[in-house]
Structure formats: C-alpha cells, structure tokens
Amino acid sequence: MSLNPIWVFLEIGQTRTFAVVPHWPGWCRSGGSEDAALRALLEYAPRYAQALTGSGLEFPDALSLIDLQVEGKVVGNATTDFGAPAMPLPPDDLLVSEDELAYMQVLLAASWAAFDRAAQAAEGKSMRTGPRGGGRDLAKMVAHVGEAELAYLSKLGGKMPLDSRDDQTRRRVMLETLAASVQGGIPAVGPRGGGRWTPRFFVRRTAWHTLDHAWEIEDRIE
The missing domain is CATH 1.20.120 (Four Helix Bundle (Hemerythrin (Met), subunit A))
Incomplete structure (x- = not known):
C-alpha cells in the first residue's frame, strides 16, 4: 500500500466506469471496467500534470496503480454510459x-x-x-x-x-x-x-x- 494514497471514487454505469479523483478536479478517465478506468486514469496522469504547467500546483509524479486507493463507488446513469461523469460523490457535499x-x-x-x-x-x-x-x-x-x-x-x-x-x-x-x-x-x-x-x-x-x-x-x- 502506498504511504500517500490518492483517493479515487468509481462511478459505475452499465457499460462504462469513470475513475474520479476529487482532490484533482479534471483528472477523471473512463473504461469498460473498474480496472480499465483505473488504468486509464494512471495513463493520463502525465497529461494532467502537463495541463497544470504554470499554475504553481505540484502534481505527484512516478505514480503506479498501488498509489490509487478506491474510497467509494456510486452507481452511474445513462449519462455515465454516454461518456460523461454525472453522479455526485460524497466529498462533493x-x-x-x-x-x-x-x-x-x-x-x-x-x-x-x-x-x-x-x-x-x-x-x-x-x-x-x-x-x-x-x-x-x-x-x-x-x-x-x-x-x-x-x-x-x-x-x-x-x-x-x-x-x-x-x-x-x-x-x-x-x-x-x-x-x-x-x-x-x-x-x-x-x-x-x-x-x-x-x-x-x-x-x-x-x-x-x-x-x-x-x-x-x-x-x-x-
């Protein structure tokens, strides 16, 4: 287990799952399964870090799957399956x-x-x-x-x-x-x-x- 885990929530639809990191808004990717969504999230970490260029925000580097900790899961809807994260998460409140x-x-x-x-x-x-x-x-x-x-x-x-x-x-x-x-x-x-x-x-x-x-x-x- 990572010493500094990144909390991830999963929004699970019928055909698509989104992996969402509430602390890093915008770092959110989808896949056909929970595992695929987590792997897509990790794959896009360097691109997300690049997007923050010039912002002064320090995004963690050298991440692996062990750094991602699933904190919760919510049931998605038709919008989830269409291709957009749609459901509120507990941290949103x-x-x-x-x-x-x-x-x-x-x-x-x-x-x-x-x-x-x-x-x-x-x-x-x-x-x-x-x-x-x-x-x-x-x-x-x-x-x-x-x-x-x-x-x-x-x-x-x-x-x-x-x-x-x-x-x-x-x-x-x-x-x-x-x-x-x-x-x-x-x-x-x-x-x-x-x-x-x-x-x-x-x-x-x-x-x-x-x-x-x-x-x-x-x-x-x-």
Missing part, C-alpha cells in the same frame, strides 16, 4: 474553505489555459475524423465547450450578462459565481425548487469537460 476556493480557481484557470493552448496549436491544421467522418471541427469544438460552460454556470446558479458572451467574460463570471456559491451567496435550491450543483461538483465537471476536449484536440491534430 463537503464545505469549501477559502484556501480550497483559491485552489479550485487556480485549477480551473489551468484547465482553460490547457484548452486554449491545444486550440491554438490546432489552428490551420487538419484534424482526424472518426471512421465514418464524425467528430466536430475545431471551431465547433470550441463553441461546444463554451455552450456547455454556460449550462454549467446555470446549474451553479449564475448567469452571463446579456451584453457579453466572450470566453474571458464567461470564465470570469464562472469564477465569481463559484466564489459566491462557496461563500453562501447563492441558495442551494433554485427558484423552481431544483437543486443546484455544489461547488465541488461544478469544478470537477467543468475541469473534466475542458481537459477532455483539450486532449481530444491534441490527439486529432494531423
């Missing part, structure tokens, strides 16, 4: 300290920077498509990430100003809304009675989606 808030904001900024680097590297280059010609082009992928983040922002209880929809404004509003949620400025239940996302779930879902598409762009550049 924990209160967030001011230090943790700052950490989350730095990590989100790092994931956005990684996505921007990937998108800039792909500009003017061909991108491989699937065997049947599927796959978004770069412009559509960038737009998709932005549209998804607007939906995530709404789930947290925030909204964009009507006069601005650019990336920098959206990201600024997301960070401000995250802080407001952590500090109790946003009710946990929306005006129509629906539960809002917790700050921890918001951060890990946003970071996962951003990095997942950053890595997709990198892998599809010809």
Whole structure:
C-alpha cells in the first residue's frame, strides 16, 4: 500500500466506469471496467500534470496503480454510459474553505489555459475524423465547450450578462459565481425548487469537460 494514497471514487454505469479523483478536479478517465478506468486514469496522469504547467500546483509524479486507493463507488446513469461523469460523490457535499476556493480557481484557470493552448496549436491544421467522418471541427469544438460552460454556470446558479458572451467574460463570471456559491451567496435550491450543483461538483465537471476536449484536440491534430 502506498504511504500517500490518492483517493479515487468509481462511478459505475452499465457499460462504462469513470475513475474520479476529487482532490484533482479534471483528472477523471473512463473504461469498460473498474480496472480499465483505473488504468486509464494512471495513463493520463502525465497529461494532467502537463495541463497544470504554470499554475504553481505540484502534481505527484512516478505514480503506479498501488498509489490509487478506491474510497467509494456510486452507481452511474445513462449519462455515465454516454461518456460523461454525472453522479455526485460524497466529498462533493463537503464545505469549501477559502484556501480550497483559491485552489479550485487556480485549477480551473489551468484547465482553460490547457484548452486554449491545444486550440491554438490546432489552428490551420487538419484534424482526424472518426471512421465514418464524425467528430466536430475545431471551431465547433470550441463553441461546444463554451455552450456547455454556460449550462454549467446555470446549474451553479449564475448567469452571463446579456451584453457579453466572450470566453474571458464567461470564465470570469464562472469564477465569481463559484466564489459566491462557496461563500453562501447563492441558495442551494433554485427558484423552481431544483437543486443546484455544489461547488465541488461544478469544478470537477467543468475541469473534466475542458481537459477532455483539450486532449481530444491534441490527439486529432494531423
């Protein structure tokens, strides 16, 4: 057993399992089984570390399967099987300290920077498509990430100003809304009675989606 284990939670669907590391939002990979998900998580550790370049965050290196400790399992749903982590985890309900808030904001900024680097590297280059010609082009992928983040922002209880929809404004509003949620400025239940996302779930879902598409762009550049 590792002296400094990394806590992992498994979200288990019918056909797909996600391995999720709550302490490192965005480090989350899937596979057809629990073992495959854990191995995929480990395989992507160097890429996750690279994504944190310039953030000042120190990610552990030289990891092996023995360093991953499964702390819990939750049952997934159709979204899990479709290919996105969807289920809340026990740590998601924990209160967030001011230090943790700052950490989350730095990590989100790092994931956005990684996505921007990937998108800039792909500009003017061909991108491989699937065997049947599927796959978004770069412009559509960038737009998709932005549209998804607007939906995530709404789930947290925030909204964009009507006069601005650019990336920098959206990201600024997301960070401000995250802080407001952590500090109790946003009710946990929306005006129509629906539960809002917790700050921890918001951060890990946003970071996962951003990095997942950053890595997709990198892998599809010809």
